[in-house]
Amino acid sequence: MRLPVQHIECFHLVLLRILESRVDRARWVVKGGVNLRAWFGSLRYSEDLDLDVTRGEATSLREKMGKLLGSAVLRDMLAVQGLELTRTSKPKQTETTQRWKFEIRAEGLSLSLPTRVEFSRRGSAEEYVLEAVRPEIVRPYSLSPPTANHYTARSAVRQKIAALAGRAETQARDVWDLEHLLRTTGADPRPLTAQERETLAIALDRAMGISFDEFKSQGVPFLAPDHQQLYGTPQPWERILELVVERLSSLIT
Numbered sequence: 001m002r003l004p005v006q007h008i009e010c011f012h013l014v015l016l017r018i019l020e021s022r023v024d025r026a027r028w029v030v031k032g033g034v035n036l037r038a039w040f041g042s043l044r045y046s047e048d049l050d051l052d053v054t055r056g057e058a059t060s061l062r063e064k065m066g067k068l069l070g071s072a073v074l075r076d077m078l079a080v081q082g083l084e085l086t087r088t089s090k091p092k093q094t095e096t097t098q099r100w101k102f103e104i105r106a107e108g109l110s111l112s113l114p115t116r117v118e119f120s121r122r123g124s125a126e127e128y129v130l131e132a133v134r135p136e137i138v139r140p141y142s143l144s145p146p147t148a149n150h151y152t153a154r155s156a157v158r159q160k161i162a163a164l165a166g167r168a169e170t171q172a173r174d175v176w177d178l179e180h181l182l183r184t185t186g187a188d189p190r191p192l193t194a195q196e197r198e199t200l201a202i203a204l205d206r207a208m209g210i211s212f213d214e215f216k217s218q219g220v221p222f223l224a225p226d227h228q229q230l231y232g233t234p235q236p237w238e239r240i241l242e243l244v245v246e247r248l249s250s251l252i253t
Helices: 003-024 034-039 058-069 072-080 135-142 153-166 172-185 194-208 210-220 226-231 233-250
Strands: 028-031 049-052 082-091 096-107 115-120 128-132 147-149
Touching: 003 034, 003 049, 003 058, 003 072, 003 082, 003 096, 003 115, 003 135, 003 147, 003 194, 028 034, 034 049, 034 147, 034 153, 034 172, 058 082, 058 096, 072 082, 147 153, 153 172, 153 194, 172 194, 172 233, 194 210, 194 233, 226 233
Parallel strands: 028 147, 049 115
Antiparallel strands: 028 049, 082 096, 096 115, 128 147
16 A cells, blocks of 8 residues: 555656646756655655746746646546545745645545645756656656656755755755765765855754754655664664765865
C-alpha cells in the first residue's frame, strides 16, 4: 500500500506529465522539493509542487490550468492510480504568484490529502536544464517520465541557501536538502556576490540553530518508513548538520 506522501507525489508527476503537453514547457521551471527528488534522487517526498514561470501572461496560464484540471485526461490518469481530485481552489492569482490548492482522495485512505501547485514570476536568473525525471522515481507508479525544465544542482544549492537565510520560520528540510545536494552532486554555488556572502553567513548561523526535534517533526514524516527508522535518531541528523556547516563555512572563507 502506498504512503500518503507517495499518493501526493504521484499526483504531482501526473500533473507534470500533462503540463508538458498542455503548457509550453519552455515557459516554466520546476524548483524546490520536487526538483530535488525527481531529478536528484532525494529521499524526501515533497508535499507541494513549485514552479517558476519564465514568460507568459497570468491570464493565459490560469485558463490553461483550468482546462487541464477539468480534463478527462487528468481524471482518467488519476483513476488508474486509484486517485480522485475532490476539491480544487485557486486562492491566489496575481501577476507574481498563481496558486492552486487541491484535495485528493486515494483508495484505502479515509481522509483526503491536501497539496498545492504554485507558479511564481519573480524573475529568477538561475540556470536550468531540460531533462526527464529519473526512472526510479516514476517506476513505482508505472508512469512515463515527464520531461521538464528544472534547476541545476548549483542553482538548487543557491536557492536553498537563500531559503534557509530568508524564511520567516527556519525549516529543517532546507538543511536536509543542502546536505543531499552538496554530498551527492558536489555542486559549488560560487562565485558569490558580497550580498550573497552575507546571505550565506545568515544561512550558516540559522543551520547551526536547528535541533534534531525540529528535523524529526518537519522532515522525518516525509521519508519512507525504512528511512524514517534510519534517520529517526539524533546521530544521523548531527552528521547531516556537520557536513552542511563544514561546506557552508568553506564557502565563506
